[in-house]
Every structure is written in structure tokens, then in C-alpha cells.
Amino acid sequence: KVNGLEFAVKDLALAEAGRHQIRLAEHEMPGLMATRKEYAGSQPLKGARIAGSLHMTVQTAVLIETLVALGADVRWVSCNIFSTQDEAAAAVVVGPNGTPEKPAGVPVFAWKGETLEDYWWCTDQLWDFGDGKVANMILDDGGDATLLVHKGVEFEAAGAVPQPSADDPEEFKVVLSTLRKSLENDKQRFTKLAAEIKGVTEETTTGVHKLYELVKSEELLFPAINVNDSVTKSKFDNKYGCRHSLVDGINRATDVLIGGKVAVICGFGDVGKGSAESLRGQGARVIVTEIDPICALQAAMEGYEVKTLEDVVEYADIFITTTGNYDIIKAEHMAKMKHQAIVGNIGHFDNEIDMAGLEKTPGVTKQEIKPQVHEYTFADGHSIIVLSEGRLLNLGNATGHPSFVMSNSFTNQTIAQIELFTKPGEYGKDVYVLPKHLDEKVARLHLDALGVKLTKLTKEQAAYIGVDVEGPYKPEHYRY
Ligand code: NAI
Numbered sequence: 053k054v055n056g057l058e059f060a061v062k063d064l065a066l067a068e069a070g071r072h073q074i075r076l077a078e079h080e081m082p083g084l085m086a087t088r089k090e091y092a093g094s095q096p097l098k099g100a101r102i103a104g105s106l107h108m109t110v111q112t113a114v115l116i117e118t119l120v121a122l123g124a125d126v127r128w129v130s131c132n133i134f135s136t137q138d139e140a141a142a143a144v145v146v147g148p149n150g151t152p153e154k155p156a157g158v159p160v161f162a163w164k165g166e167t168l169e170d171y172w173w174c175t176d177q178l179w180d181f182g183d184g185k186v187a188n189m190i191l192d193d194g195g196d197a198t199l200l201v202h203k204g205v206e207f208e209a210a211g212a213v214p215q216p217s218a219d220d221p222e223e224f225k226v227v228l229s230t231l232r233k234s235l236e237n238d239k240q241r242f243t244k245l246a247a248e249i250k251g252v253t254e255e256t257t258t259g260v261h262k263l264y265e266l267v268k269s270e271e272l273l274f275p276a277i278n279v280n281d282s283v284t285k286s287k288f289d290n291k292y293g294c295r296h297s298l299v300d301g302i303n304r305a306t307d308v309l310i311g312g313k314v315a316v317i318c319g320f321g322d323v324g325k326g327s328a329e330s331l332r333g334q335g336a337r338v339i340v341t342e343i344d345p346i347c348a349l350q351a352a353m354e355g356y357e358v359k360t361l362e363d364v365v366e367y368a369d370i371f372i373t374t375t376g377n378y379d380i381i382k383a384e385h386m387a388k389m390k391h392q393a394i395v396g397n398i399g400h401f402d403n404e405i406d407m408a409g410l411e412k413t414p415g416v417t418k419q420e421i422k423p424q425v426h427e428y429t430f431a432d433g434h435s436i437i438v439l440s441e442g443r444l445l446n447l448g449n450a451t452g453h454p455s456f457v458m459s460n461s462f463t464n465q466t467i468a469q470i471e472l473f474t475k476p477g478e479y480g481k482d483v484y485v486l487p488k489h490l491d492e493k494v495a496r497l498h499l500d501a502l503g504v505k506l507t508k509l510t511k512e513q514a515a516y517i518g519v520d521v522e523g524p525y526k527p528e529h530y531r532y
Pocket of ligand 1: 256257258259286289290293294318319320321322323324341342343344347374375376377380398399400401444445446447452453
């Protein structure tokens with residue numbers, strides 16, 4: 053604690069380095085900066101206490117400072133143990149004025165290389181805003197903050213946290229012990245918190261998927277906005293962001309020449325499309341695996357071979373999972389790979405690659421080459437290189453997506469926070485997407501920076517295709 057400001061970051065001395073990067077990022081984030089300007093006077097987030105769980109990078113720093121500039125009180129953690137940029141975390145704590153003090157300085161609990169226990173401890177620091185006040189908004193990426201609240205409420209209602217079963221994932225055991233401690237201190241902590249929360253805005257495909265499941269089982273405790281499915285999010289960040297940051301991660305981790313290598317991309321959704329292009333751009337011969345005939349056909353039409361993993365596991369050089377599903381690359385696959393094949397995941401959770409199975413394979417040894425790069429050697433002497441221990445490698449081995457694409461995503465986030473906070477009566481316990489005119493507005497805010505000149509519809513043309521001159525230009529069912 054400094055000046056009454058709580059935080060847990062690697063080193064506050066990194067703040068100046070972080071501030072320089074934030075300053076450069078601001079220039080590359082025109083949507084967020086325009087949103088700051090638009091709402092500076094009206095302060096729509098005044099009274100909002102936002103608990104944010106999203107990769108603590110330089111770009112996220114610009115998002116946090118935008119939320120603060122709009123009047124919000126914010127606490128922040130990262131949504132992955134490896135994704136924090138320590139200099140960004142320090143700069144956000146210290147704030148643009150150079151003193152770690154509210155309101156410009158923000159409590160951040162995040163550092164690169166947390167243990168799972170650290171991670172859930174950090175997530176549990178999100179809720180208490182001091183003076184008896186708790187969070188009233190969540191900004192989530194992957195749903196871990198939302199999960200903690202929902203599980204907390206569930207166990208408080210049951211009166212106890214269950215004992216973990218043997219086949220529960222390690223991480224869930226840590227969630228249970230975090231909640232057990234909480235329940236010992238206050239039997240109604242999460243129940244009271246959930247009653248305060250006006251809503252959650254969710255960043256990514258995997259988190260959104262969990263929200264729809266909560267709606268289906270009638271367990272969702274507050275309204276949610278699916279930011280991922282704004283067109284200006286998933287069709288840009290997931291695709292063009294990964295096109296940039298996948299090769300960045302592989303290069304920083306291994307410095308292996310990608311040109312000429314055979315690379316396998318598992319999954320050809322938005323992330324898969326960007327990832328395949330990323331590697332093809334470097335001259336790799338890219339092979340795609342898919343379960344969905346539409347996406348498989350798209351991949352084929354783009355000129356990629358579409359095979360099963362079993363077909364190619366023995367001769368490909370690079371394997372990347374992008375599915376948001378689990379058990380995509382199993383231990384037995386990894387055992388069959390070529391010597392020094394590279395294995396990584398860019399989907400949200402680490403269970404796309406069966407790391408637990410790999411660790412348990414008889415005779416396997418693990419050697420750290422450098423942080424977040426490990427060589428696993430099998431009993432027969434051949435080895436594979438695993439990036440970020442199976443966690444999303446573009447944030448573990450590099451610095452995630454660049455600012456310009458994140459400006460699109462985070463402008464949607466900011467608008468979504470304003471929607472849920474200022475119009476609580478308009479949203480029920482369901483999942484919503486932002487209206488199309490706001491999606492178009494986000495795109496519009498990014499055109500000038502790229503020198504894009506839009507053609508203007510005439511009144512007659514607008515009437516002919518049945519839209520308003522000012523938009524929205526497409527029906528809801530249009531897929532882009
Ligand atoms: P998506 O749903 O568009 O694509 C996933 C694709 O994987 C689908 O086409 C699906 O048919 C396919 N798939 C599912 N099971 C498969 C299997 N067993 N084998 C082969 N293909 C399979 O989802 P999106 O938006 O591409 O996101 C994918 C993951 O990436 C999610 O976990 C998401 O949260 C995450 N994500 C990560 C980012 C990053 O910066 N690392 C950025 C954005 C999203």
C-alpha cells in the first residue's frame with residue numbers, strides 16, 4: 053500500500069518505461085482516445101466500481117485509464133498467469149501523474165509468471181473497493197472473475213465449499229480453496245457482491261460461451277454484454293490481432309525460421325483464420341484441422357490443406373491450437389512428433405494441449421530453455437518445444453495484439469460498460485450484443501488513422517437498398 057493505494061505488481065520502478073509505451077499506444081488507439089474525449093464532460097461511469105480481469109498489457113493500460121477518465125473507480129488483475137507486462141502494470145498503479153494515488157493511480161494485482169495460487173488470490177482482490185463499498189461492474193476476459201462470483205454465490209447458498217474430487221483440474225482445486233477461505237471470513241460475501249453488480253462485459257469467445265451456458269441453466273446472476281461478437285471485435289482482434297501476434301510469439305520464443313516449414317493450425321474460426329494467415333505470410337506450408345464442414349471448406353477455398361492431426365502429426369514442424377475446445381493435442385500426439393517440433397496454443401485456456409498428460413508420460417523430462425519456453429524430451433531421446441506451458445502463447449511469449457486492433461476491442465468494451473452501468477433497467481439476466489450502429493461507430497473511429505475515405509450513400513441509393521443514409525448498413529443476420 054502506498055498513499056492508501058493497494059497493489060501487487062513486480063516493481064514500481066518499471067513505471068516510467070511503461071508510461072512511455074502507454075504514451076505511444078495512445079496514439080495508436082484512436083477509438084479509445086475519441087471515446088475519452090466524447091465523454092470527458094458527462095462522466096458516464098461516475099459511481100461505477102469496475103472489477104477488471106483482462107491481460108494487464110500496455111493496451112489494457114490505455115483501456116483502464118479511459119475508464120478512469122470517464123469517472124470509474126477501477127481495480128484490475130490479469131486473466132492469465134503469463135500475460136502481464138510488468139512495466140504496464142507498474143505504470144497503471146503509479147498513474148499518469150507519477151504518484152501512486154487515487155483516482156489517477158489504479159490498484160493492480162498482476163505480474164508476469166504468477167502461480168495458480170497467486171492468480172486466484174489476485175482475482176479475489178478485485179471486489180473490495182474500501183469504505184464498505186464493493187464492485188458494481190465486471191469487465192471480464194475468459195470469465196474467471198464471473199466464475200468466482202457465481203461459484204461463491206452457489207457455495208454460500210449451500211453453506212459450504214465442496215471438497216475437490218480427484219479428477220477436478222488442479223486449477224479448480226485452487227478456486228475451491230480460495231472460496232473456502234472467503235466463506236470462513238464472510239458467509240455472504242459473494243451473495244452481497246452479486247446483488248450489487250449491474251453487469252459484466254465479456255471480451256472473448258470462451259468467456260462468452262460460458263455466459264450463454266449460464267443463461268441456459270438459468271444461473272446467470274446479472275446482465276452481460278458479449279463484446280466478442282461485436283463485428284469490430286471478433287472479426288478484427290481475433291483475426292488480424294492473431295495474424296500479428298502469433299508469429300511474434302513463435303519468433304520471440306524460438307527464433308526458428310518459419311518459411312518452408314509445415315505448420316498445423318487446429319481450428320479455422322476467427323483466431324484460426326488469422327493464425328493460418330500469420331504463418332502462411334512467413335512462407336510456412338499451412339495445414340488446417342477442423343470439425344465444422346463450413347470452416348473446413350473455407351480453409352480449403354483459401355488454399356490450405358485440411359487434414360486430421362493424426363495424418364500430419366509425424367511430419368509437421370509447428371502445431372498451434374486455436375479451437376477454444378480441449379484435448380486437441382494429446383500426449384500420444386506429442387510423443388509421435390518430429391524432433392524439436394514446436395507446440396503452442398493461442399486459444400484462451402491451456403487445456404487445448406494435454407499438458408498434464410505430457411508431464412505424466414513415462415520417461416519424459418522437462419528442460420527450461422528460457423521462461424515460457426520448455427523442451428520436453430521423451431524416453432527415446434527426441435524432444436518437442438512447448439510454448440508458454442500450453443497457455444496462450446501470443447501473450448505468454450510476446451506482448452499480445454498491437455494497439456490499433458485492441459483499440460477496436462476496447463472501444464467496444466468501454467461502450468458496453470457505459471450501456472450496462474447507465475441503463476440498468478434495460479437489460480435482464482441475459483447476454484446481449486451491442487447494437488449495430490455502435491459497432492459501425494467503432495469502425496468509423498478507426499478510419500481516419502488509416503487514411504480510409506468512405507463513399508457516402510445518396511438518399512436514393514439508401515432507399516433502394518432499404519437502409520438509412522447514416523446506417524446501420526447491414527441487417528442483423530449479415531455475417532461480414
Ligand atoms: P471460433 O469458434 O470462431 O473458432 C474455433 C474453431 O475451432 C471453430 O471453427 C471450431 O469448429 C473449431 N474446433 C472446435 N473443436 C475442434 C477440434 N477438435 N479440432 C479442430 N477444430 C475444432 O472461436 P475464436 O473466436 O476463433 O476463438 C478461439 C479461441 O481463441 C477461444 O478460446 C478464444 O477465447 C480465444 N481467443 C484468443 C485470443 C488471443 O489473443 N490469444 C484472441 C481472441 C480469442
